[in-house]
Structure formats: C-alpha cells, structure tokens
Amino acid sequence: MTTRYVGLMSGSSLDAIDAVLVEFEHDTPRLLGQLAYPLNPELKQILDDLTRTGPDELAQACHADVLLGHQLAAAVLTLLDQTGIPPESVRAIGSHGQTVRHYPDTDTPTTLQIGDPNIIVEQTGITTVADFRRRDMAAGGQGAPLVSAFHQAMFQLPDKDRVILNIGGIANLTLLPNIANAPVSGFDTGPGNALLDAWITRHRDEPYDNGGNWAVRGQLQKELLTALLGEPYFYLAAPKSTGRDRFNLEWVESCWPSLASLPPADVQATLLELTAITIVDALREARLTDWELLVCGGGVHNTALMQRLATLLPGTRIETTANSGVDPDWVEAMAFAWLAHQTLENRPGNLPAVTGAGHPVVLGGIYPGRAGI
Ligand SMILES: Nc1ncnc2c1ncn2[C@@H]1O[C@H](COP(=O)(O)OP(=O)(O)O)[C@@H](O)[C@H]1O
Numbered sequence: 001m002t003t004r005y006v007g008l009m010s011g012s013s014l015d016a017i018d019a020v021l022v023e024f025e026h027d028t029p030r031l032l033g034q035l036a037y038p039l040n041p042e043l044k045q046i047l048d049d050l051t052r053t054g055p056d057e058l059a060q061a062c063h064a065d066v067l068l069g070h071q072l073a074a075a076v077l078t079l080l081d082q083t084g085i086p087p088e089s090v091r092a093i094g095s096h097g098q099t100v101r102h103y104p105d106t107d108t109p110t111t112l113q114i115g116d117p118n119i120i121v122e123q124t125g126i127t128t129v130a131d132f133r134r135r136d137m138a139a140g141g142q143g144a145p146l147v148s149a150f151h152q153a154m155f156q157l158p159d160k161d162r163v164i165l166n167i168g169g170i171a172n173l174t175l176l177p178n179i180a181n182a183p184v185s186g187f188d189t190g191p192g193n194a195l196l197d198a199w200i201t202r203h204r205d206e207p208y209d210n211g212g213n214w215a216v217r218g219q220l221q222k223e224l225l226t227a228l229l230g231e232p233y234f235y236l237a238a239p240k241s242t243g244r245d246r247f248n249l250e251w252v253e254s255c256w257p258s259l260a261s262l263p264p265a266d267v268q269a270t271l272l273e274l275t276a277i278t279i280v281d282a283l284r285e286a287r288l289t290d291w292e293l294l295v296c297g298g299g300v301h302n303t304a305l306m307q308r309l310a311t312l313l314p315g316t317r318i319e320t321t322a323n324s325g326v327d328p329d330w331v332e333a334m335a336f337a338w339l340a341h342q343t344l345e346n347r348p349g350n351l352p353a354v355t356g357a358g359h360p361v362v363l364g365g366i367y368p369g370r371a372g373i
C-alpha cells in the first residue's frame with residue numbers, strides 16, 4: 001500500500017515556499033515531485049518585517065496569515081497540476097508555516113508559525129496538519145529542531161556515526177550515533193545563510209551570494225569575527241534553538257557598531273567564516289570519532305562555505321544527502337510530509353533528547369479535508 005502526502009516548508013530564508021509530493025512505502029517517503037513556489041514580494045516584505053518588533057504587528061500578522069494561507073494552497077495546487085496527481089489521491093498535507101516569532105527560553109515559551117491551514121484545506125480539499133511546534137513546547141521542549149526525527153528515520157546507519165547538517169537561514173545539526181538506542185541529539189548552531197543573504201541584499205541588491213563568490217573576494221576581519229563570536233547563544237548547552245529574530249543585521253551592528261566603515265566584501269567574508277566556525281565548533285564539542293557529515297539545505301550551493309567546512313574538518317568525509325538518496329534541497333519539506341504522516345498514524349514526531357520535551361508527543365493540529373480526516 002502506498003500513500004501520498006504533500007510537505008510544505010518556508011524556512012527563515014524567505015526564498016520560496018518549498019512544496020514536495022511524496023509517496024510512502026513502509027513509512028519511507030519517496031520524492032514524486034517538487035516545486036519552489038516564489039513568495040509574492042509584498043508578502044515577503046511583511047514576513048520580513050514581522051521578524052522584528054514594529055508598528056501594528058498583530059494586524060500585520062493576521063493579514064500575512066491569510067495571504068500566506070492562499071499562497072501555500074496555490075503552491076499545492078500548482079505542484080499537483082504539474083505532477084498530474086489529483087488532490088483526492090493525497091492523504092494529507094503537512095504544512096510548517098512561516099515562523100514569525102520563536103521564544104523558547106522565556107518564562108512563557110512560545111513560537112508562532114502562520115499561514116492559515118483552514119485556507120489550505122478550503123482551497124485544496126486535502127486534510128492538513130499544521131502547528132507542529134507548539135505541542136512539543138507545551139511538553140516542555142524547544143519546539144525545534146523537529147527535522148531530527150526525520151533525519152534519524154532516513155539516514156541513521158547501523159555501523160557508522162553520522163551527522164546531518166542543514167544549512168538554511170539558520171543552521172542545525174542532528175547527531176546520529178550508529179547504535180540505534182543511543183540518544184540522537186540535535187540543535188541550531190546559529191546563522192546559516194541568513195546573515196550572508198541580508199548583507200548582500202543590502203549592498204548589492206542580490207537575494208544571495210551565488211557560490212559565495214562575493215565572500216571569497218573579501219578579507220576576513222578578525223576583530224569583527226571575535227566580536228560576533230562573543231554572542232552567548234554559541235556557548236549555550238543543547239537543547240537550544242534560534243531564529244532570525246536573533247541573528248539579523250541589527251544583531252551584527254549591535255556587536256560592531258562601526259560596521260558601515262568596513263569594506264562590504266570583508267564583512268561578507270567574515271559572516272561566511274562565522275557560519276563555518278560556529279558549525280565546526282559545535283561539531284568539535286560533540287567529540288565524534290569515525291563519523292561522516294551529510295549536508296542539506298540551500299547552503300550546499302554556497303561552494304565557498306562548503307570548501308571552508310572541508311578545510312576546517314580535515315579527514316572527515318563530507319557529502320550532501322544526495323548520495324543517500326535524498327535531494328538536499330527538499331529534505332526539510334519532505335520532513336514535514338513525514339511528520340504529517342506520523343501524526344495521522346498516531347505516532348510521535350518529536351525526539352525529547354533533541355527538543356528537551358518531557359516526553360514524546362504526537363505533533364500538530366489536524367484540519368479535516370473535504371472527505372473528513
Ligand atoms: N547558488 C547558491 N549560492 C549560494 N547560496 C545559495 C545558492 N542557492 C541557494 N543558496 C542559499 O540557500 C538559501 C535557501 O536555503 P533553504 O534551505 O531554502 O533555507 P530556508 O530553509 O531558511 O528557507 C538561500 O537564501 C541562499 O542563501
């Protein structure tokens with residue numbers, strides 16, 4: 001028996017809505033189709049503004065919730081149209097939504113993902129699972145990273161330790177020991193592409209630094225790097241998670257107020273080094289021996305960053321998840337199809353050792369489709 005699911009992810013990079021169609025056989029998803037659905041520029045601006053405190057936030061968030069709900073539905077319908085799959089044959093959609101706030105470490109821990117699932121169901125007719133993170137938080141967890149359970153299901157080996165590194169706007173790691181009953185761990189290391197994207201957008205009006213080519217032309221500014229590495233988040237013990245509400249250009253400027261006087265390419269080079277160093281420091285902290293690194297997320301296309309990781313980790317086998325059968329650009333969206341499947345099968349989707357939750361929980365809210373759940 002095979003079952004089809006759609007996974008929807010729009011990460012902190014705000015580059016696109018990633019939509020995948022997968023087919024499950026024996027609980028393992030296989031990619032049937034994928035689509036990067038561009039975010040409408042007006043919505044992208046509002047979502048970007050919403051990561052920071054600003055005027056009239058609540059009304060803006062309500063407005064964006066509806067606009068994004070429509071865009072998520074349109075992404076699903078376009079994907080199904082392109083793959084020739086009728087909506088009635090899809091069991092469910094797993095929709096992550098867009099994180100606008102993530103405050104896991106306050107007295108009232110909370111996280112908010114928007115993109116109204118009611119609209120997705122209304123427009124597609126397909127049962128939708130959404131709001132995955134808050135149940136984990138209610139159980140005492142960080143609500144993140146949730147992809148680690150999927151990484152374990154897809155990539156754990158019986159005879160070799162592996163680490164999965166996802167370089168999105170934020171970077172996160174999943175440490176997969178080869179012994180199945182040893183605890184898996186995982187956490188956000190800090191910035192992935194977010195600062196690189198923001199800096200090149202400000203200076204060159206480009207959405208990202210293609211191949212890291214601009215960063216390569218700059219010189220590392222050691223004092224700036226040292227100032228950025230003073231950020232306490234990097235030294236917190238796991239479980240920990242973060243977002244663009246912490247790692248943004250305002251944060252860089254708060255660490256180094258005279259940023260504008262440095263050559264812009266030097267800042268880009270230093271931000272690339274920050275991403276690489278914080279990932280590598282987190283890996284060293286894990287004290288692994290005989291392990292391999294599998295990389296996914298848009299950062300795999302930043303050749304300069306990948307080369308820097310290879311230089312800083314001599315002797316470590318580094319490859320993308322493609323060699324293990326999963327296209328690195330679609331791992332996260334596939335994870336949310338997998339999490340929706342877990343939910344409808346009444347199985348937990350969180351790993352307490354990763355999120356810090358008190359116990360495993362079935363994640364998400366279920367919004368029944370036209371034919372019921
Ligand atoms: N050719 C490329 N060169 C450098 N960086 C790239 C390239 N392609 C994609 N990226 C980076 O990947 C990011 C998107 O990665 P993604 O995994 O979708 O992140 P998120 O999950 O935060 O949306 C882009 O914003 C960009 O920074």
Ligand SMILES: [Mg+2]
Pocket residue numbers: 010011012013014015016018
């Ligand atoms: Mg993305």
